[in-house]
Amino acid sequence: MRPWVRAGVVFAVVLAADQLSKAIVRSDIAPGERHHVLPGVHLVRVGNEGLAFGLLGGSSTWIVVLAVVVALGGLLVFFARNVHRRGAWLATGLLLGGAAGNIIDRVAHGSVTDWIKLPHWPAFNIADVAITAGVIALVFAIDAPKDQ
Numbered sequence: 001m002r003p004w005v006r007a008g009v010v011f012a013v014v015l016a017a018d019q020l021s022k023a024i025v026r027s028d029i030a031p032g033e034r035h036h037v038l039p040g041v042h043l044v045r046v047g048n049e050g051l052a053f054g055l056l057g058g059s060s061t062w063i064v065v066l067a068v069v070v071a072l073g074g075l076l077v078f079f080a081r082n083v084h085r086r087g088a089w090l091a092t093g094l095l096l097g098g099a100a101g102n103i104i105d106r107v108a109h110g111s112v113t114d115w116i117k118l119p120h121w122p123a124f125n126i127a128d129v130a131i132t133a134g135v136i137a138l139v140f141a142i143d144a145p146k147d148q
Contacts, residue, residue: 003079003083003084003088003089004083004089006089006090006093007079007089007090007092007093007096008093009093010089010090010092010093010094010097011092011093011096011097011100012097013097014093014094014097014098014101014126014127014130015097015100015101015104017126018097018098018101018102018125018126018127018130019101019104021115021125021126022101022105022113022115022125022126025043025045025113025115026045026109026113029043029044029045029115030045031045031046031047032044032045032046033045034117040118040119041116041117041118042117043115043116043117044114044115044116044117044123045113045114045115046113046114046115046117046123047109047110047111047112047113047114048111048112048113048114048122048123049110049111049112064106065103065106065107068099068102068103069103071099072095072096072099075092075095075096075138076092076096079092082141082146084146085141085142085144085145085146086141086144086145086146087137087140087141087144088138088141088144090134090137090141091134091135091137091138091140091141092134093134094130094131094133094134094137095130095131095134095135095138097127097130098126098127098128098129098130098131098134099127099131100127101125101126101127101130102125102127102128102131105127112125112127113125114128
């Protein structure tokens with residue numbers, strides 16, 4: 001499978017899983033409600049108006065969206081120039097899918113729906129997990145040799 005197709009598949013899977021999980025949370029959990037799942041793990045419904053962990057909270061939605069779009073544009077330029085670098089497709093798909101999931105929330109609902117709560121950690125969602133994994137994959141991809 002070609003790298004652009006692989007990145008597209010990862011993007012679609014992340015976006016679908018993120019949006020489906022957030023829709024379920026918005027329909028089944030009231031804002032601020034908490035459900036115990038495992039020791040130390042709770043399902044909650046929190047609206048995050050900022051970037052990661054509330055950074056830039058209170059900023060205009062469009063300023064945040066613009067900043068994310070610019071960053072993703074840079075990612076796409078990197079990917080286009082390094083399409084055959086090992087793992088670049090995975091990093092790109094994860095980052096694009098996670099960012100798109102959170103941007104959709106921000107534009108449609110005014111904030112990002114976070115719903116996974118661990119001890120001593122802010123609530124997060126599937127898009128946040130994908131973004132974090134995407135950054136880690138990007139670090140490895142930058143250092144990886146190009147596939148032949």
